[in-house]
Amino acid sequence: MLDGAAPAVPARFVRRDGDMDIITRPAAVIGEALPGPGDPVLVQVSRWDRLKDMAGVMRGFADHVAPGGQGYLMLVGPAVTDVSDDPEGAAVYGECLLQWHDLPPAARARTLLVTLPLEDIEENAAMVNALQRHATVIAQKSLAEGFGLTVSEGMWKGRPVIGSAVGGIIDQIADGTGILLPDPADLEAFGTAAGLLLGDPDQAARMGQAAHARVREHYLGDLHLLRYGRLLGRLLGEGLTARSSPGGRR
Numbered sequence: 001m002l003d004g005a006a007p008a009v010p011a012r013f014v015r016r017d018g019d020m021d022i023i024t025r026p027a028a029v030i031g032e033a034l035p036g037p038g039d040p041v042l043v044q045v046s047r048w049d050r051l052k053d054m055a056g057v058m059r060g061f062a063d064h065v066a067p068g069g070q071g072y073l074m075l076v077g078p079a080v081t082d083v084s085d086d087p088e089g090a091a092v093y094g095e096c097l098l099q100w101h102d103l104p105p106a107a108r109a110r111t112l113l114v115t116l117p118l119e120d121i122e123e124n125a126a127m128v129n130a131l132q133r134h135a136t137v138i139a140q141k142s143l144a145e146g147f148g149l150t151v152s153e154g155m156w157k158g159r160p161v162i163g164s165a166v167g168g169i170i171d172q173i174a175d176g177t178g179i180l181l182p183d184p185a186d187l188e189a190f191g192t193a194a195g196l197l198l199g200d201p202d203q204a205a206r207m208g209q210a211a212h213a214r215v216r217e218h219y220l221g222d223l224h225l226l227r228y229g230r231l232l233g234r235l236l237g238e239g240l241t242a243r244s245s246p247g248g249r250r
Contacts, residue, residue: 001027001074001114001131003034013126023123028079030100031112040071040198043135044150045128048077048092051144055096056187060141062107064191071198072110076131082118133157136204137197143184145169156215160207162193172219177211 010022035041042061046052054075061073080090093115100113116127132138138154140163147168154161155177163169164184173180179193197204 001029001034001112002134003036011126011130013123013129015122021123023126025117025119025123027117027127028115029112030097030114031109033109034112035072035110040136040201040204041074041134042071042137042139042194042198043074043076043131044139044141045076045131046140046142046150047083047086048080048089048096049086050088050092051142053141053143053184054092055099056143056185057139057141057190058096058099058103058111060187060190061111061194062103064188065195065198066104066107066110069191069195069199071136071194072112074112074114074131074135076114076116076128078118078124079115128153129157132159135159136201137162137194139190139194140164140169141181141184141190142166142169148172152215152219155208155211156219158205158208158212160197160204160211162190162197172214173211174214177207177214 010024012020012022015021042065044052044054044057046054048054054077057075058073065071065073075096077093078089080093083089096113100108100111103111114131116124118124132154135154136159138150138159138161140148140151140161142148142164143166145164145167148163151161151163151169151172155172161173161178163173163178163180165180165182166184170180179197181189181193183189197207
């Protein structure tokens with residue numbers, strides 16, 4: 001998905017069982033131009049769901065970043081033909097495609113719609129990982145959200161995240177690790193945040209380092225297991241104390 005010669009060998013990835021494999025299924029890319037290896041890129045990865053507001057991300061970029069700022073936008077989601085339990089996805093993707101065609105030429109040339117195959121979930125995850133790691137900035141401009149998995153994924157990969165101040169995202173993005181948008185519908189604020197980080201790689205890198213540290217300190221699975229272990233240990237200890245105290249069961 002970058003401008004230039006295609007790699008001489010297929011991209012490789014490691015499966016969960018440790019085996020090495022290669023990417024065999026291509027992504028589908030709608031776009032008129034591709035970013036070069038050094039161009040800053042803003043990426044949002046999510047389902048084609050109205051609550052993820054892919055259309056709003058596109059409008060914010062086209063209206064408030066593309067006219068005078070740097071970089072490209074990639075909106076990345078699943079191939080709609082591969083998601084049988086999400087009939088809305090095809091409609092939302094179709095709406096985004098129509099909106100893309102209606103963009104001003106300069107904005108359209110810097111906006112890409114990317115759909116990834118889902119037949120092999122581990123291959124899909126490897127493709128998402130590659131896109132997130134290449135991104136300069138990650139966006140998650142959801143209108144509603146629980147725990148934003150793609151938020152923590154982007155932060156773990158050392159990328160600053162521009163996220164809406166809704167649901168779990170409020171707790172995930174701390175000061176200095178990204179930019180929280182108080183109003184998810186404020187496209188100018190979104191565009192200002194995106195333009196700032198796309199145009200200042202040093203600040204984006206500093207935020208990305210802080211974002212990685214925050215995920216390491218708060219959101220790794222091992223930490224949750226240790227916390228559950230400490231909680232259970234305390235509860236068991238309190239139960240034993242109560243049973244052996246005067247008047248308690250013996």
